[in-house]
Amino acid sequence: MADDIAPEPEGEALPPSGSQVAAILMMLLGEDEAAKVLSRLDPDEVQHLGGAMFGVANISEPEIEGVLDTFVERARVRTTLGFGVDRQIKGMMHKALGQEKADKVLQRITPVKHVNALENLKWMDAGTIASLVEHEHPQIAALVLAHLEPQIAADVLQLLPEDKQADLVYRVATMGPVPETALAELEDLMNRPTKSVPTGAATRRGGAGEAAKIVTSSRKAAEQRIIKALQKLDKTLARTIEEEMFVFDNLMGVDEKNLGTLLRAVDNDTLVVALKGADEKLRQKIFGCMSSRAAQSIQDEIADRGPMRLAEVQEAQKTMLATARKLAAEGAINLGGKGDDYV
Incomplete structure (x- = not known):
């Protein structure tokens, strides 16, 4: 009788998540190709994807085929318009205007990229960043703080001399558009101890809101001390930062x-x-x-x-x-x- 009883149907397996799909595709790539992909990700993305790769080690062949089908289907609806755009525009300009005229035009219209330095910050711990900026001009140190996540910026601030902390927060709060010379100096500073990493879009940072996030992420004792010091520098700004903090x-x-x-x-x-x-x-x-x-x-x-x-x-x-x-x-x-x- 036991042989006549049909086995319980197994529940359908859940489709793999986006992270699992990415992990499976990475495992199918060669080591060099996978390394190129990883080099274009942020630190938290590398960590997340690496963990997912360990989790798909025992994937079945049908599941792999399903992932490949999904990838091919999505790839069909993507365009390559944004890939190699710098080279494409340069080629068109040279053909239309000649190399000398085209180079002059490109020099005026090509966006200046100072993002290697800012991207490098994501891969450094607070101690490394603090030692890097401690003896630099305060405006450069403030620019670095403004481009960090608030908690990391607060950790860096705590590692810097106390007599400099309020001034740095003040500079972050009053930071306007960053001149090219400052970005070039920052890039030079970041390139001393580190290798360049993939580029991305740079953003304008700074302002009372950024300063408030950094101060709020500090310990309470440091927060109160910094606010008191800021009140001596600029009462109005100190009040604005306090308002942003709470x-x-x-x-x-x-x-x-x-x-x-x-x-x-x-x-x-x-x-x-x-x-x-x-x-x-x-x-x-x-x-x-x-x-x-x-x-x-x-x-x-x-x-x-x-x-x-x-x-x-x-x-x-x-x-x-x-x-x-x-x-x-x-x-x-x-x-x-x-x-x-x-x-």
């Missing part, structure tokens, strides 16, 4: 006890206007810190106000955040410390 939506991360203390320090009119443009989840969290009667009163006032100018709402939110920062500085509330740090 925005109204960040109140979602404040617990009910501290939020309740803040609400008691803010007058009702400011609260009503500030909540007029707040996210609904944040509104409900704030209402949850009040008595039901007080919450209903605030909701009724919000409804009665009707449409309001965005500038009024933003000003009320800034006022409320200024009160929050003041209470935090006095130790009355905790806005969310880092690690074992408290305010």
Whole structure:
């Protein structure tokens, strides 16, 4: 009887993910070809793809065929318009204008690329970057910080002398368009200890927002020290960076006890206007810190106000955040410390 029982049908295997497809294709390439592909990826992409390659070591032949079919199908809808574009444009110009005239035109219109240096930063740890920029001109060091991820930039900042940290944050915050001379100097600096890596598009960085991210990613003690030093350099800029560091939506991360203390320090009119443009989840969290009667009163006032100018709402939110920062500085509330740090 046992032989008459049909086996349970196996469930259909899930199709491979995008990472698995890429990993399988990489495993099918020769070592040199695979190395060329990896050299064009960012560090986190190399790590992710490498892990996926270990995970597809026991792939079946039908699965490989399915991956190849998928690759061929996708490749058919892609064009080669962007490949070798520099060489193609140069060839057309030479044929149309002659080499001498074409070279002069190309010199004016060809985008200047200073991306090798910036790409190199992705492959360095904080200690290496800090030792690299420690004795360079502060503007070059600031340019490097502005092109790092905020957490890495904060780690680099902590490794640099304390008396330089506030100045560097100030330079990041006030950074405008970067001149070619600075980019050339940066490229020269990066090329000293490292080899060039594949190019990509360079972007403009810097500004109060970038500076705020770097300071926010630092430890609380360093954050407070840097802000105090910035206030001596430029009070207006220091206030702008502080505003960027803690925005109204960040109140979602404040617990009910501290939020309740803040609400008691803010007058009702400011609260009503500030909540007029707040996210609904944040509104409900704030209402949850009040008595039901007080919450209903605030909701009724919000409804009665009707449409309001965005500038009024933003000003009320800034006022409320200024009160929050003041209470935090006095130790009355905790806005969310880092690690074992408290305010």
